[in-house]
Amino acid sequence: MIDLPPPTAAEVATLVSTTCRSCHVAGGVAPFAFDTLGDLRRRSGVVEAVLAEHLMPPRLAHERDTISGVRALSEAERQSLLGWLQLAEPTSDGTPVQEAVDPLATLGEPDVVLRAEAAWSLPREGEDRTHCFRFPLPKTMTGIRAWHLDPGPGRAAVHHAGFLVDEEGVLRLWDDGDPAPGWSGHAAIGFREAGHVGVWGAAQGYERLANGFARPVPSGAELVVALHAVPTGKPEPLQPTLKLWSSPPEAQPVTGVLIGSLCLDLPPNKVSVVEDEWMVPVDVSLLSVAPRAWRICRKVEVSILNWKDEVRKVLSINEWDSHWRRAFAFKEPIAVEAGQRIRVRFTYDNTESHPRQPEVPPRRFVVGHGETYEEALLMLTLAPKEAADLTLLREAHDDLVLQRGDEYRDWWANTASLRGLERQERQER
Numbered sequence: 493m494i495d496l497p498p499p500t501a502a503e504v505a506t507l508v509s510t511t512c513r514s515c516h517v518a519g520g521v522a523p524f525a526f527d528t529l530g531d532l533r534r535r536s537g538v539v540e541a542v543l544a545e546h547l548m549p550p551r552l553a554h555e556r557d558t559i560s561g562v563r564a565l566s567e568a569e570r571q572s573l574l575g576w577l578q579l580a581e582p583t584s585d586g587t588p589v590q591e592a593v594d595p596l597a598t599l600g601e602p603d604v605v606l607r608a609e610a611a612w613s614l615p616r617e618g619e620d621r622t623h624c625f626r627f628p629l630p631k632t633m634t635g636i637r638a639w640h641l642d643p644g645p646g647r648a649a650v651h652h653a654g655f656l657v658d659e660e661g662v663l664r665l666w667d668d669g670d671p672a673p674g675w676s677g678h679a680a681i682g683f684r685e686a687g688h689v690g691v692w693g694a695a696q697g698y699e700r701l702a703n704g705f706a707r708p709v710p711s712g713a714e715l716v717v718a719l720h721a722v723p724t725g726k727p728e729p730l731q732p733t734l735k736l737w738s739s740p741p742e743a744q745p746v747t748g749v750l751i752g753s754l755c756l757d758l759p760p761n762k763v764s765v766v767e768d769e770w771m772v773p774v775d776v777s778l779l780s781v782a783p784r785a786w787r788i789c790r791k792v793e794v795s796i797l798n799w800k801d802e803v804r805k806v807l808s809i810n811e812w813d814s815h816w817r818r819a820f821a822f823k824e825p826i827a828v829e830a831g832q833r834i835r836v837r838f839t840y841d842n843t844e845s846h847p848r849q850p851e852v853p854p855r856r857f858v859v860g861h862g863e864t865y866e867e868a869l870l871m872l873t874l875a876p877k878e879a880a881d882l883t884l885l886r887e888a889h890d891d892l893v894l895q896r897g898d899e900y901r902d903w904w905a906n907t908a909s910l911r912g913l914e915r916q917e918r919q920e921r
């Protein structure tokens with residue numbers, strides 16, 4: 493217990509501005525705004541509870557100094573907020589909480605603002621949906637250096653979103669085949685992940701690449717935004733607005749490489765570790781890593797290993813929560829030399845002591861569909877040191893995905909034969 497005098501209203505307002513306001517702002521991802529200290533005091537019960545339980549700000553990565561956008565509360569700051577809540581007087585209610593620093597502000601106005609022409613309404617109940625919207629890009633745009641997505645009035649229903657670059661306008665056919673604005677269903681089939689523009693999650697509504705880098709887009713391409721939404725009990729209108737900042741032609745191109753495993757079989761009442769390693773074929777700068785895992789994942793670790801097997805940890809999450817999914821961008825891109833390896837390690841806690849265990853008693857989790865679905869994937873965003881190596885990296889990515897595709901098929905074949913065996917055994921009994 494740290495014993496400090498309670499902070500002044502101005503100090504609290506600054507703390508709330510730097511650690512809460514990026515989400516707790518009108519139109520932000522959180523359900524209510526902290527515009528003044530009164531907004532905090534009037535909710536003091538629940539605010540105290542989330543602070544005491546370390547639930548807010550959401551626990552993201554532990555590398556606070558090297559990863560951008562991760563602003564945690566130090567223990568002293570947490571105690572000081574709790575202390576203030578206990579003593580807070582209505583007289584400080586009017587103290588304004590300053591706007592959080594907008595990470596995109598220094599880029600100026602966006603080059604393009606695209607808005608879906610009409611809203612699509614997520615039904616009140618039923619299964620999760622992936623709903624896609626198509627945005628033709630201006631022909632003059634050659635690369636994207638930053639984007640900001642607002643899914644529209646029903647944003648609280650959106651769990652995450654992904655982007656795809658459609659080079660040939662093929663997805664237009666899907667849109668034309670569905671009378672509603674946009675279309676429901678997946679968009680990824682047949683598209684290279686290299687055409688991805690990033691992920692959006694409750695913890696992150698934007699992406700800004702390090703200066704000098706860009707995600708290339710072919711002239712005349714369309715951008716497809718796939719919103720994954722969860723029914724909330726009332727209709728939720730989705731009408732995304734996308735702001736884009738284009739890159740100068742000399743920007744260094746980045747690409748995505750997906751590593752991880754689709755060979756998951758996580759038995760109940762066990763802690764399992766799933767690991768994958770990829771040897772980087774050429775010198776690259778690693779800009780960000782975006783883990784993909786769901787319900788029973790507990791820990792995610794990303795490391796870089798050199799030829800002596802020396803390990804440099806670059807991301808560690810000790811309490812993974814897929815709700816806070818995001819791309820973790822390094823403040824300074826990390827140089828990884830050809831021959832070094834990038835390793836990802838996921839720990840799945842499929843026991844009853846996992847606080848977010850959705851299945852009691854625990855059940856087997858596998859890759860597939862439905863409630864017991866898990867994943868162990870990591871999207872790397874990297875830029876080759878030599879622009880000519882871009883093709884090589886894209887091919888390396890395609891090879892990895894093909895290989896995973898085989899794992900996936902093997903997995904299906906194995907589970908199918910396992911089920912067959914179980915059936916036989918039952919019949920024999």
Ligand code: HEC
Pocket residue numbers: 508511512513514515516521522523535538539542548549550565694695696815
């Ligand atoms: C990264 C975005 C983000 C940050 C930063 C953040 N919050 Fe939240 N907060 C949310 C979201 C989203 C919710 C809605 C609940 C959920 O999605 O888990 C929420 C919910 C809450 C709730 C309601 C919890 C409940 O059970 O009803 C409180 C209270 C809260 N936040 C306080 C804070 C405080 C205090 C801070 C800063 C110290 C903070 N939050 C920082 C995103 C954030």
